[in-house]
Amino acid sequence: MGGYAAFVWPAYAVxxxxxxxxxxxxxxxxxxxxxxxxxxxxARGEAA
Amino acid sequence: xxxxxxxRLASPPHVYALAARLTPWFAWSAGVxxxxxxxxxxxxxxxxxxxxxxxxxxxxxxxxxxxxLMVYTTMASAAAVxxxxxxxxxxxxxxxxxxxGASFTVAxxxxxxxxxxxxxxxxxxxxxRLTSELILLFLYLGYMGLRAAIDDPQxxxxxxxxxxxxxxxxxxxxxxxVVWWNSLHQAPSVMRLAKPALPLSMLAPLLLxxxxxxxxxxxxxxxxxxxxxxxxERTASWIREVVSA
Numbered sequence: 172m173g174g175y176a177a178f179v180w181p182a183y184a185v186x187x188x189x190x191x192x193x194x195x196x197x198x199x200x201x202x203x204x205x206x207x208x209x210x211x212x213x214a215r216g217e218a219a
Numbered sequence: 220x221x222x223x224x225x226x227r228l229a230s231p232p233h234v235y236a237l238a239a240r241l242t243p244w245f246a247w248s249a250g251v252x253x254x255x256x257x258x259x260x261x262x263x264x265x266x267x268x269x270x271x272x273x274x275x276x277x278x279x280x281x282x283x284x285x286x287x288l289m290v291y292t293t294m295a296s297a298a299a300v301x302x303x304x305x306x307x308x309x310x311x312x313x314x315x316x317x318x319x320g321a322s323f324t325v326a327x328x329x330x331x332x333x334x335x336x337x338x339x340x341x342x343x344x345x346x347x348r349l350t351s352e353l354i355l356l357f358l359y360l361g362y363m364g365l366r367a368a369i370d371d372p373q374x375x376x377x378x379x380x381x382x383x384x385x386x387x388x389x390x391x392x393x394x395x396x397v398v399w400w401n402s403l404h405q406a407p408s409v410m411r412l413a414k415p416a417l418p419l420s421m422l423a424p425l426l427l428x429x430x431x432x433x434x435x436x437x438x439x440x441x442x443x444x445x446x447x448x449x450x451x452e453r454t455a456s457w458i459r460e461v462v463s464a
Binding site for chain 1: 446461
């Protein structure tokens with residue numbers, strides 16, 4: 172990297188960490204919403 | 220022109236099903252674009268004649284900065300639609316945008332600092348571009364904080380929508396800050412009216428990375444939107460079919 176490795180690789184690491192975290196956070200939010208919905212339905216006696 | 224498609228976007232079950240169908244297309248397209256762009260950015264693109272290999276930071280910094288502005292514009296537009304047409308799904312879309320935009324604003328600021336140190340000799344300068352981008356991060360955080368602080372979802376939607384719409388004034392300020400004021404930051408080299416200032420060997424991976432990040436935003440937004448819709452449609456009958464599937 173011509174002497175710039177200490178700056179280039181951390182920049183890529185941060186960016187791809189943000190990409191990975193966005194995937195994880197989004198899937199976790201959807202899974203939690205589904206669980207909450209199932210719990211609400213179960214409480215109303217309409218469990219799947 | 221028919222507006223049926225627009226009216227159907229107001230229907231939570233329709234939007235939920237559409238988002239589920241579209242997500243894999245966005246995700247796979249984003250993965251291919253980002254993978255090919257990464258190969259081009261790290262292996263094919265030449266080093267800059269002044270910045271050497273340090274210029275390779277551009278291929279992640281510029282798309283992150285683009286995301287920070289594009290996601291905010293999308294969020295404010297969705298908030299305006301929600302406020303004007305009282306469309307719940309639009310408020311859900313706006314709320315889904317905020318964490319995505321905030322995280323990419325952090326990425327833009329960090330990668331910019333990492334690019335600034337070897338080029339300008341400092342990680343941070345209270346320069347118009349950097350300062351206005353930092354304000355954008357505070358707008359995202361303010362939007363999310365305001366939503367979290369209000370218990371009534373409808374009031375939270377309206378109050379946060381007003382903040383998002385008012386904050387849109389910062390987007391052109393960020394873009395034109397390097398033109399309007401003396402700035403350490405370079406002038407636009409891709410998003411300008413004249414021909415891009417980059418050679419094709421550098422421009423192609425950069426544009427592909429921009430497309431990949433944009434498609435990635437689409438994929439993550441659609442997943443988050445499904446969660447938001449489920450949370451809002453608490454008592455709707457269609458939820459039963461969706462969560463049992």
